[in-house]
Amino acid sequence: MLLAAATAACSGTNAATGNGPGTAGQAATSTPTPQGPVIKISPAEGKANVNPEKKVVVAAIGGPLDEVNLQADGQSLEGAFNADRTKWVSRTPLKPSTSYTVAATAGPTTQQATFTTAKPARSLTVIDVTPAVKGEKVGVGAPIIVRFNTAVTDKKAVEQALQVEAEKPAEGAWRWIADDQVIYRTAKYWPAHQTVTFTAAITGVRGGKGLYGTADMTKTIEIGARRISTLDVRKKVMYVREDGKLVQTMKVSAGNATTREYTTTSGVHLTMEAVNPVWMESPGRKKGDPGYYKVLINHAVRISNSGEYVHAKDNVWAQGVRNVSHGCVNARPDQAKWFYSNNQRGDIVDIKGTNRKLEWNNGWGFWQLSFKEWKKGSALD
Known part of the structure; x- marks a missing residue:
């Protein structure tokens, strides 16, 4: 009996260590449920x-x-x-x-x-996009001019948030002309007859110390016909072509070139605005000074910030014959009215034949820079 008891005790020990048969051995070999990540x-x-x-x-x-x-x-x-x-x-x-x-x-x-997230110390917003008027069609040379409410110091971050999408894609780049203003220009003229969408996705973008974008903005720009006017002031005739077709031949009179001020600038101009009528006054002169003038002009289309317009004037005796203006390009009243009525901001007026070059930052003279030079004004270049 003692031997049997000892044997039983020994068997029980083996079971407890998992070496023998029985329920206790099975429980010892089970594994816990694994925990998740x-x-x-x-x-x-x-x-x-x-x-x-x-x-x-x-x-x-x-x-x-x-x-x-x-x-x-x-x-x-x-x-x-x-x-x-x-x-x-x-x-x-x-x-x-x-x-x-x-x-x-x-x-x-x-x-x-x-x-x-924290409230920004200062808010960055877009306060103007030009030209982006609902229902307006613009020319193939049109820039996209974006103005912010305050100066931007982190220009790279903000520029990366500016998006331009076109139905007919064209290479382009931004150029900062001031801390609060940046301009987009294509490498070549926009393809005509399409929609371009500009988006400033600046919400949360850092524009400087304590300065963050707080509102996105989207604008739609309609590109109209490819309207390009060409003028050699020595020949005194301006040709207007639309989508490659000649639609108007205008005898004109340009600047008399007696002074630099009275010399029409040569280069690629963009039409900027159309005004009817507009007062034109001699710059830097007051009433009574030699050469002073102040006249009311009809159907005027601005092509620079130095006072140059294509406008109406009834001096048909000079148009096509002599350059007698103070720097503007004047045309027969009925043709000037047509030019005014058909103008799209951003249309091309390409002038040559004078010794005064249009500066790239005179009005919208942006096409005076090569695209390589233009891109140097980008924060991403």
């Missing part, structure tokens, strides 16, 4: 006054991320996973003064965090 979100839950420049980062330890959703105001923001999907980083800039929610899953694990 650990998810970490930055910014953390409840974080306030988060810098809008900050990226949202979601990381998983112990397994890949299945899904990440970053939202604000009912809209999802874009982001990207790394190769093994253990990290997700936001791509879209955050908006200032906004509450964000991040939800992430990795296997059986879910994690969520809500944070709020």
Whole structure:
């Protein structure tokens, strides 16, 4: 009996160590349920006054991320996973003064965090886009002139947020002409008869110390006919072509060239505005001075900021014969009225034959620069 008891005791020991048969041995070989990956979100839950420049980062330890959703105001923001999907980083800039929610899953694990971005010390907005008037058609030389409410110091970041999309794509570039103004010009004239969409996606973009974009803007620009006027002032005839077809031949009289001021500028001009009537007054002179004039002119189309217009004048005796103006290009009243009525801002007026060159920054003389030179004014060049 003692021997049997000893044997039983020995058998019981073997069972306890998992070496013998029985229920105890089976329990010892079972394994616990594996835990899911650990998810970490930055910014953390409840974080306030988060810098809008900050990226949202979601990381998983112990397994890949299945899904990440970053939202604000009912809209999802874009982001990207790394190769093994253990990290997700936001791509879209955050908006200032906004509450964000991040939800992430990795296997059986879910994690969520809500944070709020800081209010910017200063707000950056677009206050004007020219020419972008609803219903207006512009010429194939038209620039896109964007003006901000304040000076921009981080021009690269802001310029990257400016988008131009055309139905008929054309290479182009931005050029900063002031801290608060940037201009887009194509390498060649716009293809005619199309729609161009400009978007300033600047919300959350840093424009300088404490300066962030707070509102996006989108404008639609309609490109009309390819209207190009050419004039050799020595021949005193201006030819107007539309989509390659000659539509008007105008005898004109240009600047008399007795002084630089009275010399018509040579170069590629853009039409800037059409006014009827307009007062024209001699610059730098007052009433009583030699050479002073102040006259009311009809059907005037501005082509520079130095006082040059294509306009109506009844001195038909000089048109096509002599250059007698103070620098403008005048034409027969009925033809000048036609030119005025058919003008699109951004139409080309290409003038040659004088020794006074149009400066690139005189009005919209932007085509006076080669595209290579133009691009040097870009913050991205």
